[in-house]
Amino acid sequence: MNIIASNKCHGGYWKRYQHFSNSCQCEMTFSIYFPSGYQGSYEFQQAPQSSSLPALFWLSGLTCNDQNFVQKAHVEQAANQFGFIIIAPDTSPRGIEIEGQDDTYDFGSGAGFYLNATREPWAKHYQMETYISQELYAAVVEQLPVDHARVGIFGHSMGGHGALTLALNYPEQFRSVSAFAPICHPVTCDWGKKAFSGYLQTAAEALRYDACELIKQGKRVTALMVDQGDADEFLAEQLGTEALIDVCQQHKIAAQITMRPGYDHSYFFIASFVAQHLAFHAEQLTS
Amino acid sequence: MNIIASNKCHGGYWKRYQHFSNSCQCEMTFSIYFPSGYQGSYEFQQAPQSSSLPALFWLSGLTCNDQNFVQKAHVEQAANQFGFIIIAPDTSPRGIEIEGQDDTYDFGSGAGFYLNATREPWAKHYQMETYISQELYAAVVEQLPVDHARVGIFGHSMGGHGALTLALNYPEQFRSVSAFAPICHPVTCDWGKKAFSGYLQTAAEALRYDACELIKQGKRVTALMVDQGDADEFLAEQLGTEALIDVCQQHKIAAQITMRPGYDHSYFFIASFVAQHLAFHAEQLTS
Numbered sequence: 001m002n003i004i005a006s007n008k009c010h011g012g013y014w015k016r017y018q019h020f021s022n023s024c025q026c027e028m029t030f031s032i033y034f035p036s037g038y039q040g041s042y043e044f045q046q047a048p049q050s051s052s053l054p055a056l057f058w059l060s061g062l063t064c065n066d067q068n069f070v071q072k073a074h075v076e077q078a079a080n081q082f083g084f085i086i087i088a089p090d091t092s093p094r095g096i097e098i099e100g101q102d103d104t105y106d107f108g109s110g111a112g113f114y115l116n117a118t119r120e121p122w123a124k125h126y127q128m129e130t131y132i133s134q135e136l137y138a139a140v141v142e143q144l145p146v147d148h149a150r151v152g153i154f155g156h157s158m159g160g161h162g163a164l165t166l167a168l169n170y171p172e173q174f175r176s177v178s179a180f181a182p183i184c185h186p187v188t189c190d191w192g193k194k195a196f197s198g199y200l201q202t203a204a205e206a207l208r209y210d211a212c213e214l215i216k217q218g219k220r221v222t223a224l225m226v227d228q229g230d231a232d233e234f235l236a237e238q239l240g241t242e243a244l245i246d247v248c249q250q251h252k253i254a255a256q257i258t259m260r261p262g263y264d265h266s267y268f269f270i271a272s273f274v275a276q277h278l279a280f281h282a283e284q285l286t287s
Numbered sequence: 288m289n290i291i292a293s294n295k296c297h298g299g300y301w302k303r304y305q306h307f308s309n310s311c312q313c314e315m316t317f318s319i320y321f322p323s324g325y326q327g328s329y330e331f332q333q334a335p336q337s338s339s340l341p342a343l344f345w346l347s348g349l350t351c352n353d354q355n356f357v358q359k360a361h362v363e364q365a366a367n368q369f370g371f372i373i374i375a376p377d378t379s380p381r382g383i384e385i386e387g388q389d390d391t392y393d394f395g396s397g398a399g400f401y402l403n404a405t406r407e408p409w410a411k412h413y414q415m416e417t418y419i420s421q422e423l424y425a426a427v428v429e430q431l432p433v434d435h436a437r438v439g440i441f442g443h444s445m446g447g448h449g450a451l452t453l454a455l456n457y458p459e460q461f462r463s464v465s466a467f468a469p470i471c472h473p474v475t476c477d478w479g480k481k482a483f484s485g486y487l488q489t490a491a492e493a494l495r496y497d498a499c500e501l502i503k504q505g506k507r508v509t510a511l512m513v514d515q516g517d518a519d520e521f522l523a524e525q526l527g528t529e530a531l532i533d534v535c536q537q538h539k540i541a542a543q544i545t546m547r548p549g550y551d552h553s554y555f556f557i558a559s560f561v562a563q564h565l566a567f568h569a570e571q572l573t574s
Contacts (some may be wrong), residue, residue, distance in 0.1 A: 008518070009555035074361035074558060231295070268296035271361060 001044045001139070004029070010076035011036030016066070017044075019139075023131040024093040025124060030136065031066045032144075033086040035079045040145050050145040054285050055085040056278070057132065057140075057174070059155030059162040062191070063110045066090045069156075072267035077274040081281040087140055089132060091158070093125040106191050106197055114162030115185075116211045117199040126199060133170045134163070150285040152176030154277055156270055157234070160226070161186055164211035168219040176284035178225035178277045180270050181232055185212040185240030212240070212247045223254040225280045227273050229263030256280075288331040288426070291316070297363035298323030303353070304331075306426075311380040311419040312411060317423065319431075320354045320373040322366045341437035341572050342427060343565070344373040344419065344461070346446030346453075349478070350397045353377045356443075359554035365562035369569040374427055376419060378445070380412040384396040393478050394485055400473075401449030402496045404486035413486060419449070420457045437572040439463030441564055443557055444521070447513070448473055451498035463571035465512035465564045467557050468519055472499040472527030482547040499527070499534045510541040513566045514560050516550030543567075 012035045021028040034042040041048045058069050069075070069088045079086055092112035098121050098157035101108035112167065117126035141148045153174040155163035160182025167177035186192020187203075187210045196206035207213045228241050235241065248255035263269040292303035299322045308315040321329040345356050352382035356362070356375045366373055385408050388395035404413035428435045440461040442450035447469020454464035460570045473479020474497045475492075483493035494500045515528050522528065528544065535542035550556040 007551060007553055007555040008516075008549040008559070010559045014555060070553070071359050076558070229295075262295040264294060266294055267358070268294040268301060271363070272295070272297045 009033075010080060010082060012076060013042060014041070014070055016070075020254050021093075021131055021135060023127040023135045024110060025175045026093045026096050028090055028131065029066055029094065030087060030089040031070045032088070033070075033076060033079055034210065035083050035085065035173075035283040037080060038083065038145070044139065044143040044223075046143065053083055053085050053145050053147060054145045054150035054152070054188065054249045054282070055087060055140060055144070056281055057151070057153040057163075058086055058088045058139075059114060059132070059153065059159030060088065061155070061157030062091070062227075063105050064091050064159075065110065068267065069270075072271060073274050074271045075274050075278065078278040082278055084278060084281070085140075085144060085146060087136065088275050089136055092128065098122065098125070107194055111158065111195065113158060113195045113199065113209065114166060115195075118201045118205060119199055122199050125207050128162075129166070133166050133173055133182050137173055150175065152178075152281040152285055154178040154180075154281070155182070157265065158183055158191070161192075161211065164224075165209050165214060167221050168211060168214040169208060170223065176223070176281045177221050178280055180226075180227060180277075181228050181234070181239060181265055181271070182211070182244075183239055184244035186210050187213060188243070189238045189240060191238050212243050215251050215253060221253065223284055224248065225277060226255065226257040227269075227277070228257065228259055229265065229269045231262050232261045232265045233270075234265050294547055296320075297367060299363060299367060300329060301357055302329070308380075308418055308422060310414040310422045312385050313380045314417065314462070316353055316381070317374060318357045319375070320357075320363060320366050320371075322370050322372065323430070324367060325370065327432050331426065333430065335430065335432045337432040338434050340370055340372050340432050340434060341439070341569070342374060342431070342433045343568055344424075344438070344440040344450075345373055345375045346401060346440065346442030346449040347375065347378050348442070348444030348446050349378070350392050351378050351446075352381075352397065355554065356557075357557060360561050361558045362561050362565065365565040369565055371565060371568070372427075372431060372433060374423065376423055379415065382469065382523045383412050384420065385412070385474040394481055397405065398445065398482065400445060400482045400486065400496065401453060402482075402486060405488045406486055411484050415449075416453070420460055422454055424460055437462065439465075439568040439572055440470070441465040441568070443467040444552065445470055445478070448496075448498065451511075452496050452501060454508050455498060455501040456495065458508065463510070464508050465567055467513075467560070467564075468515050468521070468526060468552055469498070469513060469531075470526055471496050471531035474500060475530070476525045476527060478525050480545060485518075499530050502534045502538050502540060508540065510571055511535065512564060513542065513544040514556075514564075515546055516552065516556050517546045518549050519552045519556075521552050
């Protein structure tokens with residue numbers, strides 16, 4: 001893990017790292033907030049002396065890299081309050097050459113959809129599911145002062161989809177989950193159809209990358225918090241919030257899904273409610 | 288004033304405007320945060336019914352436009368607490384064609400230095416002093432629900448220089464002032480020398496655009512708050528903090544100049560202490 005930036009903020013530190021990802025077969029970049037107040041080492045190391053801190057993975061949306069959340073969400077004070085380490089990965093493989101990777105904002109670079117691609121030419125690099133849930137997860141849990149029993153995940157839009165599906169598929173890794181304006185039912189919207197038909201070989205494979213379908217299949221999370229702006233420009237066409245509300249009711253998932261009047265799809269919305277999400281995760285991860 | 292963006296954040300609204308500036312003879316863009324809780328109109332209008340809110344002008348640094356503070360400073364909660372309207376202007380004229388305007392990051396576009404240029408070809412457009420202190424100031428005080436007796440100014444780096452010099456030169460307009468990592472003594476540093484020799488006809492003109500020189504000349508502010516990171520990469524060569532400390536001591540200016548261990552020159556530093564600056568302004572503007 002090579003540190004490429006370090007900035008003190010609210011007494012803690014944002015650090016940005018590059019490393020070669022075996023899953024994605026390329027250099028990947030991610031950022032971590034180390035909260036203030038912790039007395040041990042804030043570095044990746046073999047066998048850290050402490051494993052006391054809770055951690056949250058943040059997954060960003062289409063067009064983002066690891067920096068959007070770092071710069072705009074303003075999570076630091078809440079992270080300090082609850083002692084969370086926050087890990088913000090990139091949204092796709094980078095620095096590779098695949099024809100068409102940069103043609104549209106919603107497929108290829110910046111649009112990895114947190115899945116493992118099975119269709120060529122994407123399959124060699126686009127293994128974001130394994131990258132987040134196995135490779136980066138293992139580095140964080142094994143080489144940082146993190147309590148593996150207190151790791152949660154949250155995200156926004158495409159990253160909200162990622163958080164929901166990874167929490168449903170990997171409940172042992174991610175013990176709490178929340179999302180801002182997630183793509184709740186991607187097999188039914190244009191963003192999801194484009195991504196799944198491009199990255200996957202069969203429609204059947206897509207069913208494990210759709211939160212509503214996973215719940216119908218019997219996958220479960222202990223609880224779920226979702227915030228959604230009612231002025232969100234993507235709500236009607238892409239997000240499928242009603243489908244998630246319905247499936248959570250049908251399957252008795254403890255879901256706290258709140259419509260927020262006047263809020264849109266931007267990080268202004270995320271910044272407004274991020275402290276409440278951290279409080280939710282802190283409560284889930286201590287109970 | 289044409290609204291080009293509006294985003295709800297923490298119950299208030301960031302709105303972004305474009306207008307033709309008579310001072311700068313071009314279209315200028317600025318952003319305003321309207322705090323939550325206020326019940327009247329949040330629009331520019333002739334003869335607003337209320338003039339109850341305090342306001343702060345924020346001046347950004349080199350390379351910035353009006354969006355850096357909006358996206359990264361996270362001022363909203365403190366603005367709501369104290370009821371501040373916050374105005375974030377751009378840092379230079381835009382959309383014009385002057386040879387060399389985009390050649391370097393510290394002169395021309397994004398580097399207006401909050402002065403009135405007297406040297407051609409800059410003089411026609413680069414009138415940021417008049418733009419901020421007269422034109423935009425008048426629009427805010429006359430067309431928004433702002434109490435003209437409770438208007439302050441603050442800024443960062445080049446914008447810290449702007450805040451200090453405008454507060455010293457226009458004490459009736461700006462009744463409180465603070466700065467993050469300001470260029471305190473620009474006539475002695477490379478940034479200032481380049482700007483002043485490029486925009487101004489004579490060295491004598493520069494003396495009214497240097498906070499230390501203005502204080503030596505007898506200009507005064509009631510009080511002054513400055514925060515400075517001791518890990519700031521520009522501290523040694525450009526910022527002249529020691530000169531400001533010395534001149535404030537010599538001239539008995541009530542200056543609260545604090546070195547912040549480990550903080551750098553970035554918006555991570557600004558976000559960490561912006562709430563304390565708003566508390567300082569709120570206190571200054573009520574006493």
